[in-house]
Amino acid sequence: MIRLGLSGGIGAGKSTVAETFIARGGYHIDADKIAREVVEPGSEGLTKLVEAFGDDILAADGSLDRPALAAKAFVDEEQRQKLNGITHPLVGARTQQMLSEAPSDAIVVQDIPLLVEGNMAPFFHIVVIVGADEDLRVERLTTLRGMPEDDARARIRAQATDEQRRAVADVWLDNSGTPADLATAAAALWDERLVPFERNVRSRTVVRGPLTLADPDPEWAALGARTVNRLWAVVGDKASAVDHIGSTAVPGLAAKPTIDVQVTVADLDVADALADTLADGGFPRVAGIDGDRPKPDPATGSVDEGRWGKRFHASADPGRPINVHVRAAGSPGGEFAIDFRDWLRDDAAARAEYADVKRAALAGADGDLERYVEAKEPWFDDAYRRIAQWKRRESGR
Structure with missing residues (x-):
């Protein structure tokens, strides 16, 4: 199999790419979904969070009250580390379980919003970043999600910069056009690069570069x-x-x-x-x-x-x-x-x-x-x- 790290800033359009890859047979591992699963009611994760932060982080129905947890866990670095020390191992274990269950010829699409911030890029065969400029992302967040503009910009600026994302991107999918344009580009990437890449890894086939001289490229x-x-x-x-x-x-x-x-x-x-x-x-x-x-x-x-x-x-x-x-x-x-x-x-x-x-x-x-x-x-x-x-x-x- 090959592992693909998929990421992009909030409002960039990563979900469109993920949906395209899934439709073409990608084995999807969604980091956000796993993070929610490991703290569901009755889970080991939720029990440990209550022990660490108190039962007032629970909603009336027994589920996690995320704003209440955030109010306690993000007050300082010590509390943040306490939260991460509980959730990160659980997310990692569930991710490894899903990887072990993937077919041997899978293209595993690991959908990770904070891939860049977590310095995870080297651990994938290929990293795909979905990008769009800040103003366009703000427009999408305010019109499609109803998010206040100040909140949208604050969330964007709290994440990795485009420069940081480009530094780790093997593929940069520009989403300045329509969702259909992005889906078409993602489908072409899947068919023309990802499928042959996985097949080559499985068959131990190398790809040699062209015998030509190119001008110096930064x-x-x-x-x-x-x-x-x-x-x-x-x-x-x-x-x-x-x-x-x-x-x-x-x-x-x-x-x-x-x-x-x-x-x-x-x-x-x-x-x-x-x-x-x-x-x-x-x-x-x-x-x-x-x-x-x-x-x-x-x-x-x-x-x-x-x-x-x-x-x-x-x-x-x-x-x-x-x-x-x-x-x-x-x-x-x-x-x-x-x-x-x-x-x-x-x-x-x-x-x-x-x-x-x-x-x-x-x-x-x-x-x-x-x-x-x-x-x-x-x-x-x-x-x-x-x-x-x-x-x-x-x-x-």
């Missing part, structure tokens, strides 16, 4: 950061570092529009043990790539081929080409990946030179990725020597 840094955070969530403490590497990590450099990320682990046995974990997380292993091209040690001229091994994974998401290089800590390939990125960031002449090398390699590759990679290798061999010199100069400063 969004690469944001996508790299999201990918790093997601991989940390997938591999956890099995990694000692996760880094955005490659050309998309170098501002101002033309690049294939594919994000490269390096996961550093203790050794390749750990890398092998992570194969299924990464695949389940949306990054299946690519067969036949078990190492980098060995390069001679700049100091001795010797080549230790055994230290250049790696494991290579790539994204199963058809809308997001990503390469994941899993290398051992202290390996020359792992160190070179970081040093190469930092050298290009530091040296404008080397950056321009590499851009020319890539253009020439692309022109001669005739669309063949292996030929493109092979054509650059002699330059990489020389860059390995030059980077060693650059590091010595940097260390002497």
Whole structure:
């Protein structure tokens, strides 16, 4: 299965997207609904709330009087933490139960209003945010829900900003049009990206990016950061570092529009043990790539081929080409990946030179990725020597 995190600010139109996904077969987990369920009359949650805050938080019919609870729970941080300490574990347990009951081929749609505020984005295969500007959202809240304008604006501004939401959004669905427009966009996303994504994860199929050079894109840094955070969530403490590497990590450099990320682990046995974990997380292993091209040690001229091994994974998401290089800590390939990125960031002449090398390699590759990679290798061999010199100069400063 894949897990989709769906969110958006109040009045943005998230419910329209959720309804569209459900109609197309999505397995829906509604965080708000669960939060209400765990404090229903007779529940463990309601019992614990009464014990913590008193029986005057109950309505006449024995149900939770939410305004009365809010008057007690939101007076200070200590009381807020007391409330969260009761409800959050119950919501989490019910969510995990529903996840365990989902079909193995499900696209799980987790509808979470405070996904951004709760820093939950990295734990999903993909995050979809529904957005609309503040004035339009206020208009909807006042006309469709009868909410006073001051209240509507206060609620909007108490939530995450659009900038914060965009930082975690793999997909931004703009809802400045009609509900029908939004439903159409959501349906296209489901059919063209989400269904193939789930199928690829289940079948361990990777999606390789196009063999083309794109102009530098400021969004690469944001996508790299999201990918790093997601991989940390997938591999956890099995990694000692996760880094955005490659050309998309170098501002101002033309690049294939594919994000490269390096996961550093203790050794390749750990890398092998992570194969299924990464695949389940949306990054299946690519067969036949078990190492980098060995390069001679700049100091001795010797080549230790055994230290250049790696494991290579790539994204199963058809809308997001990503390469994941899993290398051992202290390996020359792992160190070179970081040093190469930092050298290009530091040296404008080397950056321009590499851009020319890539253009020439692309022109001669005739669309063949292996030929493109092979054509650059002699330059990489020389860059390995030059980077060693650059590091010595940097260390002497």
